[in-house]
Amino acid sequence: MRPFDYQRAERLTHAAQLTADADTLALAGGTNLIDLMKLQVETPQTLVDIGRLSLGEIADEGAGKARGLRIGALATNTATAAHPRVRADYPVLARGILAGATQQLRNKATTGGNLCQRTRCYYFTNIDQPCNKREPGSGCGAIKGIARIHAVLGTSPHCIATYPGDMAVAMAALDATVEIASENSSRSVPVRGFHRLPGDTPERDNVLEPGEIITAVTLPAPVGGIHLYRKVRERSSYAFALCSVAAVIALEDNRFTRADLAFGGLAHKPWHDPRIADLLIGNEPSLALFDKAADLLLEDAQGYGENDFKIPLARRTLAAVLCEATGVEP
Amino acid sequence: MTVHLKQDAPDERNVLDFTGQSVIGEPLSRPEGLLKVTGTATYAAEYEVDGCCEGVLVTLPVVRGEVTAIDEASVLSMPGVIAVLSDERMTGRPAQGMAGEAPFQPAKDVCYWGQPVALVVAETFEQARDAAKHVAMDWRSEQAPLDPAAVETEESESTRQGDLAHAMAEAAHSVDVVFTTEGHASAAMEPHAALAQWEDGKLTVHASLQMLKFNRAELADSIGLEEEQVRLLSPYVGGGFGSKLGVSQEVVAASLAAMHLGRPVRVVMSRQQVFQTVERRSETHQRIRLAADAEGRLTGFGHEARVSNLPGESFAEPVLQSSHFLYAGENRLLRLEVARIHRMTAGSVRAPGEAVGVQTVEQAMDMLAEKVGIDPVELRLRNIPDKHPANGKPFSSRKLAEALREGATAFGWEPRPRTPRHTREGEWWIGTGMASAARVHSVVEAKARVTLRPGGTALVETDMTDIGTGSYAILGQVAGEMLGLVPDDIEVRLGDTDLPPGSGSGGSVGAASCGSAVFLACQGLRKELAERLGIAPESLTLKDGFARWSGGQKALTELLNQEPIECTGHFEPGASTEDMAVSSFGAFFAEVAVNRWTGETRVRRMTGAFGFGRVLNARTARSQCLGGLTWCIGNALTESLLFDPVDGHLVNCDLAEYHVPVNRDVPDLEVLLLEERDAAASPIQAKGVGELGLCGGAAAIANAIHDACGARVFAYPMTPDRVLAAMPET
């Protein structure tokens, strides 16, 4: 760990102002950042503790039929998963969060920190290994190495890392929006567009610019339907997803009327492919249809040896989720 | 006074069965339990010592090479840095268990990725950790073999009897399969740590170690001191699982730094360093051949294994250990080969040998049962040999058949040939599987001193360690039983080389070896008390602080008459364990659910039935077995060291990515402790229990996976991708 300065932000604008400096990072729950600092993967000069800002609220957004939910950037994962409205109206989010990490970690982890958590790529976290994400231009250790947990969708020759989290996958299925503030302005970005693909700048995980702070994630008005979060992993808890599927499904007269799907563990971002909903909606559920959906999803999938298994696994997990949601018997 | 016994003959009529206190075997709580769960037991790194400075190991990111220069000045100007130590006595590898001498190679000569080469010492831990990352060094590096499958191997062991190939050709039923298992980490909770102090020519080190008398010799030899100059203290050890059998790099480095600086120095390995530098369990490649007649009686048994280690290491994962005697078969071929590759030292990790060697045999046996068309339990029962199949020695005591039968009953095992996919619950295929357990027994020389104090209490002292196993509890119970005292009246002091040298904890030798030393010491005390009463020791009953005999009773305090009496028990293994085949046995039963879509496997329940001689404490013994069963789950489903194919570094080196089972993976576990006395095993008729619970159980899970969904997976761990790849479609 490199010595660093610690500052406590009193106001949002203050935090934004400070984090405009490239060597300054915001500290929320610290469950990811501190670990990476100990490994000298992150070496900020200054930490700005945003923990005292009043960004922890979970509150209704809008009213009546359009009543969504605004989850503050500092709301803990535990608080979000336990919130009555999350449980009643957005169960896919509660399930997604509870499928992640452990109770202790979720008690500390925050909405903003979870969105910004960095990849678990083994080469990224070992500073004696080449990694374009950590040190642009140094190469990618994983491509020729142990790529078991790596991406099969949207990879680049520069980086094959995944975004490892669960919460954001559920949020992508829900088509939530990330609210972002900087010193003088604010903007919002759909969760589906918040994380980036690595391309030739894998050092950038997401679209946040220096000096931007996440203030909240807003969920649109509830759409009902069947909410599922399915996470495949080697052990039953405290492991990241080999593959995960978040699904919000609705049927009328045995035809899909809604099929909002997002995938985790497969790419540098929660993966959402609008063509899948287009394919499914209006059709009767069947194994053949699910297979076609998987064809679309995996059309451009590429394995790197160790992680080849993720391609058939994603197909089967998608089928499992769709069977569970629709009652189709395999 | 000293009582010495080299056990050359079985001890059939055992004093412990005639004493009256009735504490031996009782499920008593461990006396130090409260300290541990309240965080007040002090572990090696936790001592507060004035003027203590902090050391962090500097490691080199190459797999083979040599450090040619270390530029100390590069970090000496950093805040708080006191020194950079690259003493040539620093060790690059840990010592193997019971080595008793300096580990093999110097730190400068780098043989595996991440080997420690120097130590940075600073005023604070944070300063030292930062500086350790900044030490400028020159080194040469070279290519080195990394893949055990791609190098020539050396033969480490080979036994041939009859003609296996012929037996295979003639067999009514045969199985010929190759299994692989991946490397394992001990993954003890407490990281390796040492706090060294050098005062007046004496070195005192608080360390996290399993076998102090050996460790003292290893440390003294490493740094060039007399053993008498070294005192090691490990009263509490937060798990070892083999990784703390021998002194590792931090102990030597902390000691040298303390001597060099004249200040106390603490060195704690980071979690990553623990994974990268202490002993690993070798990956294995195993071919099993079974030849059987039409009824499934074995006529041939073959077990050939390849393991790996660094050049120069004598340890070879003893995969065949129990294969020599578990099952019959007159035509036998057992061969063990070692590939020399550059991964960190391979050594003893949780039940070395059997932990990975029995599960392959047991999976092959399941396949044989399928071919013969009989119940897998029945197949085992048909193949229990009368005597050791290789050397003809009789078994001292063996509860294998009882374990199979009683385990099956307790589990509710359906005695039938297995046909997969008989039960499905929603997405989950449900199946059951079983396996035998076997673990060789050994004992080592041990001493313990027991003092009867004037107040009628007793003190038990030995340098034995308690690595979470229950040593404090059971040694107190042996003494309590022998001296007629309630456990509260017994104080047990462990983990200090100033005390008589015990066995240490490792290879499941501790309870039987040190328990016997305490037993012998108490026999000496009983004799002394009997003499004072003028009666024969056999006529003496000690109970609740009173001495009783046919003619009367007297309080112990009265007999002691204000003076303590003290006796040292000295146990040495002798011919009794050489003339017989002495082992612990058991059986495992498992029920699993395998997801038809994803291949995820969850263990739903497990039963283990174990016979390991006298049970000294039913609670701690059961806990040991629960731990073993838990490791079976890890071994079967999740645990695997991953090495980079390009530069050979260990890739998954923390507890987030090296997957030991977590709470949710561990279901209802049932443990049956079988009543057994093994008169040849040790003077207290006990054998080792710690490791038995993990010797074969992974196969019960593997066999249950097959029974559930029809997938035969030949590679451990059986991760979802492997199960899916083997799962028949439809």
Ligand SMILES: Cc1cc2nc3c(=O)[nH]c(=O)nc-3n(C[C@H](O)[C@H](O)[C@H](O)COP(=O)(O)OP(=O)(O)OC[C@H]3O[C@@H](n4cnc5c(N)ncnc54)[C@H](O)[C@@H]3O)c2cc1C
């Ligand atoms: C062992 C382990 C297992 C885990 N398993 C899972 C799992 O299975 N699934 C899963 O989803 N997660 C898992 N996690 C990750 C965990 O969810 C994240 O560590 C956590 O969500 C991060 O939140 P935090 O508030 O602690 O972030 P911090 O560590 O404080 O910050 C993380 C990053 O986000 C930035 N940041 C934080 N808040 C803001 C903000 N408001 N605006 C801009 N930037 C911000 C920080 O600068 C930093 O770069 C696991 C973590 C560990 C250690």
Ligand code: SF4
């Ligand atoms: S996959 Fe990405 S994060 Fe991993 S080593 Fe390659 S560049 Fe770095």
